[in-house]
Amino acid sequence: MSLIALVAVAGALVALTPIIVRLAGTRTGWVMAVALAGLTGWLVAVWARTPNLEQSVPWISAIDVSLRLRLDGLGLLFGVIVLGIGALVMLYSAAYVTEKRPTSFYTLMILFAASMLVLVLADDLVVMFVAWEFTTLCSYLLILRSGPNARPPATRTLLVTAGGGLSLLAAVSLVIVTTGTTQLSVALTDDAWTDQPAFATAVAVLVAVAAFTKSAQFPFHAWLPDAMVAPAPVSAYLHAAAMVKAGIYLLLRFADAASHADVWPVLLVTVGVITTIMGGVFALQRTDVKELMAYSTVSQLGLLVAIIGVGGEYAMLAACLHVAAHALFKSAGFMYVGLVERRSGTRDIRELHGLGKAMPWTTAVVAAAMLSMAGIPPLLGFVSKELVLSSSFDAVEAGVGIALLAIVGISLAAVFTVAYSARVVVDSIGGEPMELRPVRGTVSMAVAMGASAAAGIVLGAGVPVIDALIRPAAAAAGAVPESEINDLALWHGVNVPLVISLAIIAVGVVLVVQRRRLDRALDRPLFPGTGVGAVEWLRTSVITGGRRVGDLTRYDAPAAHLAVPIGLVALVGLASLAVVAPDSLRPDVDRPVDKALLLVIIVGTIVAVASATRLGAVIAVGITGFAVALWYYVLGAADVALTQLLVEILTVVIIVMVLRRLPRTFAARRTGHRIASGVAAITAGVAATIATLVLTGAEGITPAGEYYLREAENETGGSNVVNTILVDFRALDTFGELVVLAIAGLAMAALLSARGRVGSKPPEIKHTALDDPVLNAVFLKTLAKVVVPLMVFGSAFALYRGHDAPGGGFISALIGAAAVCLIYLAAPSDRWTQRRLPYLVIAGAGVLLSAAVGLIGFVEGSYLRPIDLDPFGIKLSSALIFDLGVYLAVFGVILAAVTLIGGPDDDDPAAEADAQTDPEEAVR
Structure with a gap:
């Protein structure tokens, strides 16, 4: 009989609880009582057959973390209490809980029991800590759902017990680093407990504090009576078998090792x-x-x-x-x-x-x-x-x-x-x-x-x-x-x-x-x-x-916020001079094309700084950006050049959308402010240049670069090293960036939906073709008929080929978003943006798709392990599907920006007929 199977069944019971509630209704408590009683018998049977059974399933093999389970006498006692008392509480709840579909109650209670079961059986410090935090979360949510007055007690409970979780995290980290293992039973018998008094003392105190918060010991005792807003079944389980018992279990588990302190x-x-x-x-x-x-x-x-x-x-x-x-x-x-x-x-x-x-x-x-x-x-x-x-x-x-x-x-x-x-x-x-x-x-x-x-x-x-x-x-x-x-x-x-x-x-x-x-x-x-x-x-x-603390930086002026990163860049750049030889700081701009592009960048920068109008500054910055993109291409970085080019295009479009709501010219600034800003900008620029030269001035290529160039195609099947780094080697990092991007889109949507946009009347233009939006958009309409389909095809092609040639999810999404921007610019009215496309759904679907594909890789041993597919003779891979998630996330966020920022003012008296204009109508 298997402990892994026992825990898996407990987890499956959590997942099946909503279905059981739907089928059993108010009789769910009886079903759950029978289920937990059966798990109790299973646990006892495992002990009777194989005392001190140990089983393990790999989890995070890179740091030797596994789902290690060990059924010793202490785990048996607490496991029987967790499951046995849980069965009685579920039986009690069958009559106490009168909701027609108490899905959240039973789901959280069973998750509570499963988390406690993993906690008392865990033989891995990391697994134990994760289960510990799950019990904290379950208790918080169970208290929180108890009624309108439950939020303050639930928050206080979470504050105290989560603080104890940080203490346990510190203890776990210290034990792993000192003993060199995450296996709990091995770490507790390590010689460090007797040979290193400072280590034993530090861990003993950290473990004690963690247990004190969980088991409501002075001075952390107040949360337990405060949590009595929870219903009787929650209180019975929390007090008798779950939350508070976790602290006692932790003290008993560490008692022998910590007694050396x-x-x-x-x-x-x-x-x-x-x-x-x-x-x-x-x-x-x-x-x-x-x-x-x-x-x-x-x-x-x-x-x-x-x-x-x-x-x-x-x-x-x-x-x-x-x-x-x-x-x-x-x-x-x-x-x-x-x-x-x-x-x-x-x-x-x-x-x-x-x-x-x-x-x-x-x-x-x-x-x-x-x-x-x-x-x-x-x-x-x-x-x-x-x-x-x-x-x-x-x-x-x-x-x-x-x-x-x-x-x-x-x-x-x-x-x-x-x-x-x-x-x-x-x-x-x-x-x-x-x-x-x-x-x-x-x-x-x-x-x-x-x-x-x-x-x-x-x-x-x-x-x-x-x-x-x-x-x-x-x-x-x-x-x-x-x-x-x-x-x-x-x-x-x-x-x-x-x-x-x-x-x-x-x-x-x-x-x-x-x-x-x-x-x-x-x-x-x-x-x-x-x-x-x-x-x-x-x-x-x-x-x-x-x-x-937030008040110190609560300013509307961007300069106040930019001062910190600019200052840090300057310090880092200047500090790099102390560790590099001056000869390595000579930039290689001997080719005529390098000098020409550098001149364009300098001129564009000067024009941007000297411009009195916002639109002029945007144009100058755009020229500088396009010059940088061209320079990337000259240097052979096609992926980076294409990305820079598309970002410049979309940035100009978005900025112009914002500029129509701002004054035409910049506000006058005092001379002192202008001098200070100039000095800071020049210093940061010089420092950034120095840092760039320091980082790129080394002879040859780094060992990491050599590895990627040598092994990328063998490990991933892709020959585009840039793309394989993003979607294969660093897939988890890329996924994290996608989540941040999606959250940024969500925040933008919430902000622009919560507050009305600042409107400004467009200038009146009379007696020219510009006063007729239909005639004014003839050129872009004609161009869009040809270019938009090509851009859509190019977007799909760049996505497909990204693993082997310049392209990929991010670049292809920018191409697709550029097509949307062209449709927007070609439309005679911005009213079509009122037909809100599901941009947040698109972005969220991209994040979920990337997460799902990445997790499938765990079957092969790591996040987004490449899995080759060959349907109908077409070469596909899991990396391509992951890139599709990247595409959707990026495209959804840009679509949100165009829709929300480019939309009409709320009080725009435009005709209602324009509001019904389809995006495709602008192209036709």
Whole structure:
């Protein structure tokens, strides 16, 4: 049986969820419960057949990253919790979720379960980190979809947990660089943990911070109660088996390796004890049952963090058992909250009464769950609490102070646990039965809740039954043989932990009896601020700081923005003088054609600078651009020359479209500004020239260039080296550029659609042929009839031949766009642009096509691995299809510019008949 297949089925279940929801409707929860229960059985069967199974599928072979999965005892424990509790939550959701088609809910919940499954089975650091981030994303989206008031809590949750993700990323990077491997099990046993104290300390702190944010430890605790805006099934899964358990899993996985850092026990025990006491006190302050349960989770997680910090085989056994006990009583507790709220309409403890008679089954079930959380024998929570108390004495190895903090802190927190566990049920049991909504439709909720609580009862008395689940997990966390882990038992005789446990229960009962006085004592703010307020202050401060930084460059004048890149170019160019010999800076312009073109460029530049009108400056710049294109061609760079030529043509067209909305002449500028701009321009120009000469002055060709010239045709089948570099060797980079281009087109469309264009009246021209647009366009119409079809054919031909000769997707798209511009210029009116062509759809289709073709290359081992095709004797390749995506993306963005910028003003009184003119009509 295969772990890879198990994960693949979980992923397939995510993909099939929308179809299942469409077919099953409100019964989707039952289907998902059966599916997750089946995956749980599959996981257990894999362990029973092949313990410690390892499997791997290559992923990013260049850096030795693979989808490595490893099922050891720790992965088994958390996998069973993730899938098993997930099955109960899905069963609960079958009745709780009343939407007709809750597609997003079930899709995100199953994705949550699949991400957690990959996280706990991952034996690759990169895969583990990716799964970790997926759990962050799932929790954010599940909270966000909870209602109109969910956005701020969801944002705060994302801010805190994503910050922890950055800490984990730093830890993962440091481990990979130091150990030289991405395989988790190998990296955790590397000698660097013992030989390099600085490394061990740094990683220990980074991992701890990442886990603290995920498991809501002080000072990152506020997001968990804040996220209670989410519905009961989300809260039950998040608290019992998913999000917060990810942090505990991470600490257990790194516990043995990180324990070599002296800071590890001090940090975990201190933070854990502070969190568990703080969470207990805050839980006692709450009257909302859901908030109380949330803070009780914070307290219980602090208990787990502290005991993991204690370290040792016994502490690992206690932590693993308490993880299981916590999953059961916490899931039952949150299911109770949702069920009571559904039937009574409230979660306020002060309003709940008479539930012992009104909801006897539900009350009995939640009482069992709360007794387990309080650590009352013979429930599972009692067994785990006994182990926690016993193992806390082992903290003496980290120092007397840490041991004392662990023993006293854990004992005090346990007292609070008894008090807030009783608070959930004591006051709501008695009294006059309250009016409730009918029980109809809540049966599966009660069944799921009862199964979770019943497991806590049965497994408490028969705890040896789960020896095979808990002991291997403790052995894996402690990196010791399973034979060194003690067996589980309900009764260990009369010993110090039992005496402490009885004392804790007694003191807790006193607090329950004196709960009115305790409520009055705690009915006040304990701190000047709140955790939620601190996170919100941080968020707003970041936004305000970013806005103030943006204010430094928020100018309409382009010169203010251009000053930075121009200055940097100047610095880089001048700095290159320090590393190059002066003799290598002699430009080779001995040929007459070079001198002639250089003269044209100089004259064009001078005219552009001296021009008083915008149109004159555009013409001069165009002359300079055409001269540069011709120079490229003379030097043999046909691809670059053709690209430059087409860009110049399209740039002039677009700029003229913009110029008709701007004043004819430039605004007057002060002499000082003109001198400063001139100095900056000349300096940057000289520096750019120097940098160019430095980079191109080396003798011969670079090793990279030699490789491309030698291997391009063998590796890709294409003889045009420029094109093969763009669409084969650097396909992923090119795809990234396509995405940026498409986003730029989307931003342009959004901006021009959101704000009206600035209009300007065209000059009145009388008594000439120019005042008649139809007669004025005769020449271009006649030319377009011949040239446009040729350009369309040339565009297709340049696309097809690009792999072997000058051409390619980018160049061919520019040719096609030039044809569109010619149609636009030949039209008697710009009204035809109102018939909006789907430019964004075209650009998006290009990006998706390039992405799809590139991903197919993974079948051969890398992005866009060349795949040759030969249909009907015509030579094709995957690179050509990728280039077609480039074509569509570039063409779509240019089409958007022509349509949006070249369109008429909103208040143009032109005749409505012109609005119906087809683009082809201009050609005809």
